[in-house]
Amino acid sequence: MKDLSGKVFNKAEEILLNDKVKSPSMVAGLVSSEIYYVLSQFFEIQRNSFSSNIHAEADGVLNISFNFKANRVLIKKQPNQFE
Amino acid sequence: MGRKIAVVSGKGGVGKTTIACGLALALAKKGSNVCLIDLDVGLNNLDLLLGVENKVVYDISDVLKGKCRISQALINDSAFEGLYLLPSARFEEQSFDAKDVKLLSDKLVSMFDYVIIDAPAGINNNLELALASANEVLVVVTPHVASLRDADKVISIVKGKEFENVQLVINRIRGDMVVRKEMLSHSQIQKLLKLPLLGVIPESDDINIYSSFKFERISKSGSVDAFMVLAHNIKSDKKILFDYTSKYKGLLGVIRRNLKRSI
Ligand SMILES: Nc1ncnc2c1ncn2[C@@H]1O[C@H](COP(=O)(O)OP(=O)(O)OP(=O)(O)O)[C@@H](O)[C@H]1O
Ligand SMILES: [Mg+2]
Numbered sequence: 055m056k057d058l059s060g061k062v063f064n065k066a067e068e069i070l071l072n073d074k075v076k077s078p079s080m081v082a083g084l085v086s087s088e089i090y091y092v093l094s095q096f097f098e099i100q101r102n103s104f105s106s107n108i109h110a111e112a113d114g115v116l117n118i119s120f121n122f123k124a125n126r127v128l129i130k131k132q133p134n135q136f137e
Numbered sequence: 138m139g140r141k142i143a144v145v146s147g148k149g150g151v152g153k154t155t156i157a158c159g160l161a162l163a164l165a166k167k168g169s170n171v172c173l174i175d176l177d178v179g180l181n182n183l184d185l186l187l188g189v190e191n192k193v194v195y196d197i198s199d200v201l202k203g204k205c206r207i208s209q210a211l212i213n214d215s216a217f218e219g220l221y222l223l224p225s226a227r228f229e230e231q232s233f234d235a236k237d238v239k240l241l242s243d244k245l246v247s248m249f250d251y252v253i254i255d256a257p258a259g260i261n262n263n264l265e266l267a268l269a270s271a272n273e274v275l276v277v278v279t280p281h282v283a284s285l286r287d288a289d290k291v292i293s294i295v296k297g298k299e300f301e302n303v304q305l306v307i308n309r310i311r312g313d314m315v316v317r318k319e320m321l322s323h324s325q326i327q328k329l330l331k332l333p334l335l336g337v338i339p340e341s342d343d344i345n346i347y348s349s350f351k352f353e354r355i356s357k358s359g360s361v362d363a364f365m366v367l368a369h370n371i372k373s374d375k376k377i378l379f380d381y382t383s384k385y386k387g388l389l390g391v392i393r394r395n396l397k398r399s400i
Contacts, residue, residue, distance in 0.1 A: 059318045063325045066282045070289050070329060114329070 067114065074110045089120055097124035139170075139246040142253050142371070143271035144306075145295070147287030149258030151279045152308035155346055156338065157255040158186050159360065160275075162350040163368035165220040169250040172211065174242065175225035176267050177257040178232075184224050187347055189214055198226035201237050207244060216351050221249070232262065235269035242270035251371075260290060268295065273302040276332060279309045280321040285329055292330060304335035306367065311340045312382040313394045323378070336367035339381045 086106035093099060103123035111117050144157040154177070161171045174197065175183040184190040195210035200223070211221045223245070245252045256267035268274070274295050278288040295303050307323055314320035327334045341349075341360040349361050366379040385394045 057318045059315070059321050059325065062282065062321055063329070066285050066321070066329055069282060069286055073286065073289060114331070 067112075071110055071112070071114050074114060074116065086120065090122075093120075093122065096128055097122070098126045098128060099124055139248075139250045139252060140273060141242050141246050141271045142251065142273045142275060143256055143267045144254065144275045144277060145256040145264060145267060145291055146258065146277040146284070147260060147289075147291035148284045151277050151284050152338070153258070153277050154183060154186060154255050156275065156277050156306055156308060157253050158183060159338065159346040159350075159364040160367055160371070161220055161251070161253050162217060162346065163361075163364040164251055164253075164371070165217045166350065166365070167368055167372065168219065169372070170219040170221075170248075171251045171253060172221045172223060172245050172249040174223045174245070174252060174254045174270070176238075176254055176263060176270075178226045178228075178263060183222055183255055184212070186345075187214055187220075187222055189222060193224045196224040196226050197241070198228075198233070200241060201233055207241070207248075219250075233266060235266055238266050238270045260287075260294065264291070264294075268298060272300060273304075274300050275304055275306050275335065276330075277306050277308055278326060278330065280307065280311075280315075280326060285321075285326065288330060292332060303332060305330060305332040306335055307337045309340045310337050310381055313385045313397045316382050316385045316390070316394060323381075333376065334378070335370050335376065336363065337379050337381050338363045338367070339379075 086104070089106070090099070090104055093104075100123040104120070105122070106118075106120045108116055108118045142160075144153045144160075146153050157173060161173045164171045173183055173187075176197075177183075184193050189212050192212045195205040197210065199205045200207055200210045207223075211223055213221050242252055242254070252270075254267050254271055257263040276288050276292055276295070278284045292303070305327065307326055310323065311320055315322045321329075323334060323337050339359060346360060346364070350364075353361050363379040363381070366377055369375060370377055384390060385397075
């Protein structure tokens, strides 16, 4: 029995992957500004050290990493903490 | 409070209307009160499929414009007591506000156990309408690459919103071809799309789903069984798989498979 469905599966996987690879760079740009905003409330982020990387793995799973350097952790005053 | 389920696909012609209709019939048969909303503006055919096209007086646009009450627009099919249809607008140029449609489906869901929304094909404004009026989504795919590809896009859109449940229904699968490895199997499709699988509906020659249900005892259609399993899964939050290949396995199966191939 020839495994035609296996071939179709591989083809489909490849196509869905290609579709995904096209959008991540766009998404990365959008998402990283949000992430940067959130992180900058907790860290003093070094200028230009923030980078993001998204790529699609072979099985279509997105591998996403955000990287940055921080000069310090920002201490937020908790309500009632110093009273 | 009932549940509002949108049936979407991306690619056209994969069976949204058939699935919405079959699911509604199966749920009604199990004793639930079901309202089908036809949001396929201009290309409405749920009324045809249910054989009630002659009963349509008002449609969804009349309700939204306040020309009639909801109860005046709802059509009941006497063969299935709990099943009602809200017909779609008959003219293409109608465009609705998502907020109004959502309000309408909220009203309906207080009257019914299930509100099932038949979405139009494509990724467009009308898809947004269908999504706005639901809190659960069924994505319909067939075992073909083009359908999977469009479904994947729709899934990305759907996942960008907050839905309680986004699940997959595979339509038009052929047990004989899957056994011969000539067609993607349900597990391969699930692996590609990464969604929970709620049901499979096999390719069927007598897919006039309405008459299959109505004349079930005579027709003995396999698709009715598949829809009953789907309805059971929806109702009781299960993932029982309708076995679409068993017919084609074993000695009898070999004969059936070869018969299918030769016709
Ligand atoms: N399981 C099935 N077996 C055989 N034929 C089917 C099956 N499901 C759907 N069909 C047929 O495929 C055609 C398209 O189905 P349907 O109208 O349900 O698709 P749709 O997704 O609603 O289309 P549209 O995008 O135009 O609204 C119909 O002729 C229908 O009878
Ligand atoms: Mg349709």
